[in-house]
Amino acid sequence: MTRRLAEVAKKVGVSEATVSRVLNGKPGVSDATREAVLTALDVLGYERPTQLRGDRARLVGLVLPELQNPIFPAFAEVVGGALAQQGFTSVLCTRTVGGVSEADYVDLLLQQQVSGVVFAGGLYAQADAAHGHYELLHERKLPTVLVNAAVARLDFPQVSCDxxxxxxxxxxxxxxxxxxxxxxxxxxxxxxxxxxxxxxxxxxxxxxxxxxxxxxxxxxxxxxxxxxxxxxxxxxxxxxxxxxxxxxxxxxxxxxxxxxxxxxxxxxxxxxxxxxxxxxxxxxxPIDAMGRAAVDLLVAQIDKAVVPADELLFEPELxxxxxxxxxxxxxxxxxx
Amino acid sequence: MTRRLAEVAKKVGVSEATVSRVLNGKPGVSDATREAVLTALDVLGYERPTQLRGDRARLVGLVLPELQNPIFPAFAEVVGGALAQQGFTSVLCTRTVGGVSEADYVDLLLQQQVSGVVFAGGLYAQADAAHGHYELLHERKLPTVLVNAAVARLDFPQVSCDxxxxxxxxxxxxxxxxxxxxxxxxxxxxxxxxxxxxxxxxxxxxxxxxxxxxxxxxxxxxxxxxxxxxxxxxxxxxxxxxxxxxxxxxxxxxxxxxxxxxxxxxxxxxxxxxxxxxxxxxxxxPIDAMGRAAVDLLVAQIDKAVVPADELLFEPELxxxxxxxxxxxxxxxxxx
DNA sequence: GCCTGGAACGCAAGCGCTTGCAATGGCTTA
DNA sequence: TAAGCCATTGCAAGCGCTTGCGTTCCAGGC
Missing domain, CATH: 3.40.50.2300 (Response regulator)
Incomplete structure (x- = not known):
């Protein structure tokens, strides 16, 4: 991490200030210069700014109940791909026989500073204790989307097949x-x-x-x-x-x-x-459309947009x- | 995020320098002071760096090339279950079309302080650049197991089907x-x-x-x-x-x-x-046996045992x- | 021609954090 | 008890990065 900014500045022939502005997407830099700086970044083998810079890791948790049913790996591929395109890395969490509950995964993900969480196909209808971790997410205002998993009482945005x-x-x-x-x-x-x-x-x-x-x-x-x-x-x-x-x-x-x-x-x-x-x-x-919608809803929340806690219903097809x-x-x- | 260090320092009654050392896990701070700083961090609502979360980082990365082929989800289930029994949580990482390369995942996992990594079915035979991240793992002495993915030059323990x-x-x-x-x-x-x-x-x-x-x-x-x-x-x-x-x-x-x-x-x-x-x-x-063997090899490494970098060959069955x-x-x- | 406005960029101050070094003080050892 | 040691901690320099402000330069209007 040493002297990154200075090195790039020297290579492009601009000041450190200009490089800094480019890296943070600030205005006041011409398109040509911006492009030159980004190119130099790549040439020197540094990560592009959006990836990981500044505050928090661009991680998103994807919590699935299992992987035996092929629909879940398929869904994971769709969501993972869509997130990758937006510069996020997805961390896939699956409940396992021996052990790890959904609540455990929520703890884990919070601890790892994820930017958001997508739940799919979970058992959210349970009446009592199991809801603690959802409220935790709500308190922390962590962007969350539920897929095929309506929880009536909590107002998370939801994506479901009708x-x-x-x-x-x-x-x-x-x-x-x-x-x-x-x-x-x-x-x-x-x-x-x-x-x-x-x-x-x-x-x-x-x-x-x-x-x-x-x-x-x-x-x-x-x-x-x-x-x-x-x-x-x-x-x-x-x-x-x-x-x-x-x-x-x-x-x-x-x-x-x-x-x-x-x-x-x-x-x-x-x-x-x-x-x-x-x-x-x-x-x-339509898992393709549903997965992409879930990611859109999540990213909108991460970008601080106000997302209504509605349920988006997708039409199935015989x-x-x-x-x-x-x-x-x-x-x-x-x-x- | 402004003045974090100074604020904490003032609250605890120490210098910024000491807080900085605590946050980075540097030596030269007494246990009592370290504890006081961490407590103050929590009180002020700041996130502790994950490194300092005590022994909670029982994470293992599981890197797979895809999820379309049902063998990979199946393998993930076996490994995830076996790890859960040993008290580890597995983080599943899949390469996605848009995006994330194996090297990216290794960076990510190192950053999240995983205890080890299991690679399965990757393309490790490639001659050149792609090997950088394996050497990184080797340098950091991070426990690693390769499944069905022999890399001749690197001495990681390997589990393969014959x-x-x-x-x-x-x-x-x-x-x-x-x-x-x-x-x-x-x-x-x-x-x-x-x-x-x-x-x-x-x-x-x-x-x-x-x-x-x-x-x-x-x-x-x-x-x-x-x-x-x-x-x-x-x-x-x-x-x-x-x-x-x-x-x-x-x-x-x-x-x-x-x-x-x-x-x-x-x-x-x-x-x-x-x-x-x-x-x-x-x-x-025999993915069940292979998955368990991979986990055993990994856990042995995590427990500081010396594990020979051999390839364990499992017999298939027609x-x-x-x-x-x-x-x-x-x-x-x-x-x- | 000159003036004006604004975009592009550098200068340098300053911010938040890290770190070398020295001061402090408790503890061991002669 | 005195001397020496070393863990602990603060001081302050310095590093890497950001940002307010001033300078430069070019386009367009008068």
Missing amino acids: DVVAAEMAVAHLRALGHERIGMVLGPKDHMPSRRKLETFVSEGCDPELVEHTMFSLEGGHAAAARLVRRGVTGVVCASDLLALGTIRAARRAGLAVPADVSVIGFDDSALMNCTEPPLTTVRQ VVRASTARAPEEARAARR | DVVAAEMAVAHLRALGHERIGMVLGPKDHMPSRRKLETFVSEGCDPELVEHTMFSLEGGHAAAARLVRRGVTGVVCASDLLALGTIRAARRAGLAVPADVSVIGFDDSALMNCTEPPLTTVRQ VVRASTARAPEEARAARR
């Missing part, structure tokens, strides 16, 4: 194919997007008895769907692609074919879902592949 | 099924595991003309495999599962069936590969599913 539309789409698709006994496999009861899907499912007139909660994993989907299959559903709407794959497995284990006997709809459209057997019909989250088909004839016949 | 055995297994499997015209789809030329697989492929007597290099993505695999398929291969060994899925797609696009006309072998056995169409035959990396079958009869006939 679960109401997603559930409507899925149910409508199955009904159009003649399905009437439709089941639903959701995540844990305190998972917000799952709650919203459940509400929509019920308000669409589906049977709340045919809803199962489970963990977000293939095995969880398998177990939950096995119970549904036994109760004779012909179509299943799942809250993630992983759950859908588990559901397909459960149907087959019960001797049924997908989609001939049971139709299955996933949610997310994570990677590789067009390579599965059968290719999965699923409701796509991707019809081959895991859904007309309801089996006998099922339709039985209903006549 | 690429020689992996390539042998794949080739042997295809030959046992009667394949003779075997192709290979690899990652970039400077990717170490790909290099090793290439060497084994050649030393096994396969045709080096039937080797293609590409990016590690489904699309890359598609493009590379299309060239191989045109040249009449009946079996393809791929350096990742993603490449294998691309290869299957290329074969189908050319009007061929998998595995009836072309057999495809992947590498990694990442998640969901038993859900694909057809379920993928692949060479499994998982036979349904993307490989006997070579088509006409191909075998043509060879008689």
